[in-house]
Amino acid sequence: MATRVGVVAAVLAILCLTLAGPASALDREKLLSEPGVYATFAVFKVDEDWWKLDKAARASTAAEVKAVFQKHGDHVITDTYLLRGLSERADFFVRVHSTEMLHNQNFLVDLMGTGLGKYLANTSTFNGLTKKANYVPALSDDLKAALKTPLDPGPKPYAIVVPIRKDAAWWHASQDERNAMMKEHTDASIAYLKTVKRKLYHASGLDDLDFITYFETAKLDDFNNLIIALERVQENRHNKQFGYPTLLGTIRPLEEILDILTR
Amino acid sequence: MATRVGVVAAVLAILCLTLAGPASALDREKLLSEPGVYATFAVFKVDEDWWKLDKAARASTAAEVKAVFQKHGDHVITDTYLLRGLSERADFFVRVHSTEMLHNQNFLVDLMGTGLGKYLANTSTFNGLTKKANYVPALSDDLKAALKTPLDPGPKPYAIVVPIRKDAAWWHASQDERNAMMKEHTDASIAYLKTVKRKLYHASGLDDLDFITYFETAKLDDFNNLIIALERVQENRHNKQFGYPTLLGTIRPLEEILDILTR
Amino acid sequence: MATRVGVVAAVLAILCLTLAGPASALDREKLLSEPGVYATFAVFKVDEDWWKLDKAARASTAAEVKAVFQKHGDHVITDTYLLRGLSERADFFVRVHSTEMLHNQNFLVDLMGTGLGKYLANTSTFNGLTKKANYVPALSDDLKAALKTPLDPGPKPYAIVVPIRKDAAWWHASQDERNAMMKEHTDASIAYLKTVKRKLYHASGLDDLDFITYFETAKLDDFNNLIIALERVQENRHNKQFGYPTLLGTIRPLEEILDILTR
Amino acid sequence: MATRVGVVAAVLAILCLTLAGPASALDREKLLSEPGVYATFAVFKVDEDWWKLDKAARASTAAEVKAVFQKHGDHVITDTYLLRGLSERADFFVRVHSTEMLHNQNFLVDLMGTGLGKYLANTSTFNGLTKKANYVPALSDDLKAALKTPLDPGPKPYAIVVPIRKDAAWWHASQDERNAMMKEHTDASIAYLKTVKRKLYHASGLDDLDFITYFETAKLDDFNNLIIALERVQENRHNKQFGYPTLLGTIRPLEEILDILTR
Amino acid sequence: MATRVGVVAAVLAILCLTLAGPASALDREKLLSEPGVYATFAVFKVDEDWWKLDKAARASTAAEVKAVFQKHGDHVITDTYLLRGLSERADFFVRVHSTEMLHNQNFLVDLMGTGLGKYLANTSTFNGLTKKANYVPALSDDLKAALKTPLDPGPKPYAIVVPIRKDAAWWHASQDERNAMMKEHTDASIAYLKTVKRKLYHASGLDDLDFITYFETAKLDDFNNLIIALERVQENRHNKQFGYPTLLGTIRPLEEILDILTR
Helix, strand or coil: CCCCHHHHHHHHHHHHHHHCCCCCCCCHHHHHHCCCCEEEEEEEEECCCHHHCCHHHHHCCHHHHHHHHHHHHHCCEEEEEECCCCCCCCCEEEEEEECCHHHHHHHHHHHHCCCCHHHEEEEEEEEEECCCCCCHHHCCHHHHHHCCCCCCCCCCCEEEEEEEEECHHHHHCCHHHHHHHHHHHHHHHHHHCCCEEEEEEECECCECCCEEEEEEECCHHHHHHHHHHHHCCHHHHHEEEECCCCEEEEECCHHHHHHHHHC | CCCCHHHHHHHHHHHHHHHCCCCCCCCHHHHHHCCCCEEEEEEEEECCCHHHCCHHHHHCCHHHHHHHHHHHHHCCEEEEEECCCCCCCCCEEEEEEECCHHHHHHHHHHHHCCCCHHHEEEEEEEEEECCCCCCHHHCCHHHHHHCCCCCCCCCCCEEEEEEEEECHHHHHCCHHHHHHHHHHHHHHHHHHCCCEEEEEEECECCECCCEEEEEEECCHHHHHHHHHHHHCCHHHHHEEEECCCCEEEEECCHHHHHHHHHC | CCCCHHHHHHHHHHHHHHHCCCCCCCCHHHHHHCCCCEEEEEEEEECCCHHHCCHHHHHCCHHHHHHHHHHHHHCCEEEEEECCCCCCCCCEEEEEEECCHHHHHHHHHHHHCCCCHHHEEEEEEEEEECCCCCCHHHCCHHHHHHCCCCCCCCCCCEEEEEEEEECHHHHHCCHHHHHHHHHHHHHHHHHHCCCEEEEEEECECCECCCEEEEEEECCHHHHHHHHHHHHCCHHHHHEEEECCCCEEEEECCHHHHHHHHHC | CCCCHHHHHHHHHHHHHHHCCCCCCCCHHHHHHCCCCEEEEEEEEECHHHHHCCHHHHHCCHHHHHHHHHHHHHCCEEEEEECCCCCCCCCEEEEEEECCHHHHHHHHHHHHCCCCHHHEEEEEEEEEECCCCCCHHHCCHHHHHHCCCCCCCCCCCEEEEEEEEECHHHHHCCHHHHHHHHHHHHHHHHHHCCCEEEEEEECECCECCCEEEEEEECCHHHHHHHHHHHHCCHHHHHEEEECCCCEEEEECCHHHHHHHHHC | CCCCHHHHHHHHHHHHHHHCCCCCCCCHHHHHHCCCCEEEEEEEEECHHHHHCCHHHHHCCHHHHHHHHHHHHHCCEEEEEECCCCCCCCCEEEEEEECCHHHHHHHHHHHHCCCCHHHEEEEEEEEEECCCCCCHHHCCHHHHHHCCCCCCCCCCCEEEEEEEEECHHHHHCCHHHHHHHHHHHHHHHHHHCCCEEEEEEECECCECCCEEEEEEECCHHHHHHHHHHHHCCHHHHHEEEECCCCEEEEECCHHHHHHHHHC
16 A cells, blocks of 8 residues: 555644643633634534433443543633523534644544443534634724623523524625625624623634624523624625524533433 | 633523522413513424333323423423324424523423433424514504404414514515515404414524414414415515424323323 | 413313214215315335334234224225335325314324334325315316316326425415416316326415325326426416425225235 | 225226236336336435344345345336445435336335345435437437447446436427527537437426436546536526436446345 | 346446456555546444444454455555544545546445444545646646645645535636636635645536535634635635535544544
8 A cells, every 4th residue: 555644744743733732721711712713613412312321321421521521621621501402403512612623623532432422413513713803993993992892790691603604795795895794783783792792703614604603691682682683784685594503502511411411 | 620700600690590480380371471481392203212112111201291390380381282193293392481591491401301301302492582562563553453353262272383584685674664564464364363363482593583473273274364365465575484394283281292192 | 380271272172173073974075075174194104113023013003003094984084005115205195184184183193103103204294275276267168168077987096296385476476367377277287187187285374385286197107298288387487396295106005005014 | 984986996907007017028128218118216225224134134135135126027127236335325226117107116115025125225216207309309410310329339337317307497498499408418418429328217297306317337537528518508507406316326236236235 | 037238248347347456556646646536535424323332342343444445455545534523424534546436436335344334324425536627727827837836844634625516607607707717716725825735526427516625734724714715706606515514624544543433
């Protein structure tokens, strides 16, 4: 068989990336706010056979799952969400952030290799990365100031993920045209800055999406009004895909999700 | 691992919401008529393995299921419907109402955790909330009066759920244009107010839908004519999704559905 | 828990409808020719596990299935069709007619509750009702006369079901425009009246369809030519869905279908 | 229960058709070249449980399968194709030809009733019939002569099936317009007559297709160029469906396919 | 039964093609760079039952799988990729190259016949062939020179596969129009030649695709920018399908993939 220099090189690269992880814990706030961070939203539904295991067999996997989260804590930060009851598509999802997509993969491969993982169907996965804001520089000073409106204090138990794909006309619009549409978009969303937290990921080429939009709120009625406001701006005409699936869930610690799955 | 203040806060919020439930029973009529109520339509198909259990094993879960309905009776009101025989998509669905979407989730997580629940495939879930009527204020006094036509007395055994998504042109129409279309819609439906009961839920952002429409009737021929009348108004040109799935079922008490599944 | 007057009333209604069935046998010809009759096409595929049962276990369910057909004979009339071999979608379907959709549901719930039924996946269900002909009154006397062309005598072993959904433009066309299109449709089909028997059901709101069209023939080449003729008339531009699935099968008595499934 | 004259008549018809088969072997070349022949393409994927049977259990079904092919040899001719490895959709398909669609069904019901058949998922089925060439009479004498170009001698191991559905505009085009488009189509394909063998089936009403196109070749690069040439003619604008699924496989005798499935 | 000359001839052809393989090892670099090479991308997801086998049973299949890769090393070259964790669609894929599609099929049939293979669901397969560059000859000398920009040295651990189908307008554009669009496409991609390696396969007629595009990179942010640049050129208006599925994975040697699946 011919020598496979490319593969060997790729393996070395994977080894390097794997070993290059920081010895100390990750800076969560930095990974959640800076550009150049890779995110994977991995959505899981528990296999029907899982429920036919006896309770002890199910419960015994919880420690193994927690150990995988801990082991990868130097490379990835993770957030967990319960979809069960509010979505037919899945039971829960994990949002993974790191500085290299490979770290996300390695964590998820280990998670799917646990006793629980072997009963998980991976129903959706979205991959994206964070970038500097594209349109903010072109906004008026007033609008820039409005964007700094602080979030209302207090917990935001609900999380919503909306994947988006734009049409060709969007990508062919000039920068000025897109600036104008994003100004209209921003105007429409100002009223909800206090109650809805938002985060944007770019996905073109990493997935069959252009963007992944992520929201947290305590007020689903406000969130419903925000989405209606965004359906009314010109930009909405360029959404070839908006949702499908929209994921509505609640933020829950890993322990609580494991408890629901193993009780 | 970095501290996860957000998650902790969200958990506290969930605890607060969970504990904040009223000590007394819910006011069913109020929840079914007021704005600001969250509804989840959870649609289930029984797993083929369920039927391979022996009758006693199946029957033993009925009490557990009823207990879950009872336990959550302080937070949610529920209605149950049989789809089996009239829809290939599912066997039954539960309509859940409460003042917080989280109550709906907690009830459904418990339902899906019962002996029966472990054999249920959740084939569709629709989430929505009730709001004040948007278009009624702009209608003529005559039409407003006509809308007060009372329903014919007597039972209405059939229920139909039609999820709807509007196109971008609908959302970009001016309020006047939408008022005109809703006037035409209302004119077309007046003839059926006596025999078809209707209820509307708003879903944008809570699901891949804009509206969930719910109907009850004893006369499916009248209902068929109502839908044809609504297909003939301008508003129909803006329905990107209408049905898919349309759920046609019969209103049945939980006991009867359990009896069908466990006999 | 709040009293559930609506549910109780609905249950009473179901009981009344159930008990109101005629004591004597149904008039098959009347149900197959009159308006106001409810039809359900229930399509089934046998679960792969069925075939892994031993022959005796499979054969033992035949009598139970026949008894269900007999038990409901006072409320519904039924016809059975073999799809196996000619459609990847299913093995057979049952066409059920009655004066109340609830009778169709009750029969099918019982059928799906038999030993065989527990191994049946219900892959499609179409619900419709019969109505008086909409367009015939506007046709010329010549065309009305032509429509009375009698079917050629002799058996018609093939049956085809084509579900149809019209686009918004169809429903917004004026009565005159639709009359003109239906005249063109009728002209195109006259040549096939002798060899292709047809029956129409209205489905708007009872399913994600507007019409269910049902055909019987001994000559599939004539039927192929009929469909091509109908693809060439203006009405075809308004078929948002035509088929998907088209069901091509052969009319077979229940006994023969049971024999194929239990041999 | 009301008498079911129609069903009885249909059964008699089926019996007649079944008994009317020729006592002698079928004329394969005639069935493969004449109009008025019914074809069924039945596509199968082996169930994952099949592979968990032990080798002896799998091997024991081969004789039974061959016997079914032999038993129906007086009514149908069959060709077998291996898709496994080149298509995710299926493992193999059978092309069945006969003078009555019912013969195809009866053969396939028997095939699916064998020990192997019970582990086959029928993933696609296409039904069609052969007719006299529609457009050749209108072609120029030169083009008619060119169409007689003989195939290069030698085996053609690859077979490709492409199902097609035309749009409404195609069916509404005048005969002259369609003649012109088919002339352009024919011009584009002349260059490939030597290396690509073609056969056409009409499917409107017998399936959710208008045509089934079947090809054999030894040169897949020529076939790729033929399809590109056909993508460049006007007719291609009227293909609502072209492929989906395209089936690319290799012609293999039944014995070889059974060997692959039972080794 | 009629003699089946065609089948026999096809079998002989398959035998000839099978026996005609080179005695010596394949020239990997040549197969990866020349036109006229057939490629199959076979994508696999491990069946949920696989994970329920004990570790020893899973591990015992690794040697068998490696032997299949080795056995076919005279006819095909193979590359392996891990999707698990980054795609819900599959766990890994194999890219197979050879001078005859039949070699690809024979290798994959053997792979799917191993102990592991029997637990693999083949979720996607793309077939294509390499050709001489269509548009390069028409580019300016400057652009031709730019296209020779060497890749940055160093490993490229990520691989992305994007299947593409063009619309009818693309195929009906004149050669000049397509040259102009491909010039715009090339201009947009020049900036990424250093960090993104690309390879193109033609698929029309061999699959429900027109092209399979394959990329390798170490910098997913650059790849994301490349795709955005390509979304902004006119050619993008002619992509009826772009992705769906986009496959994002990491290049991993067979041994590592087997280790992940059998650990």
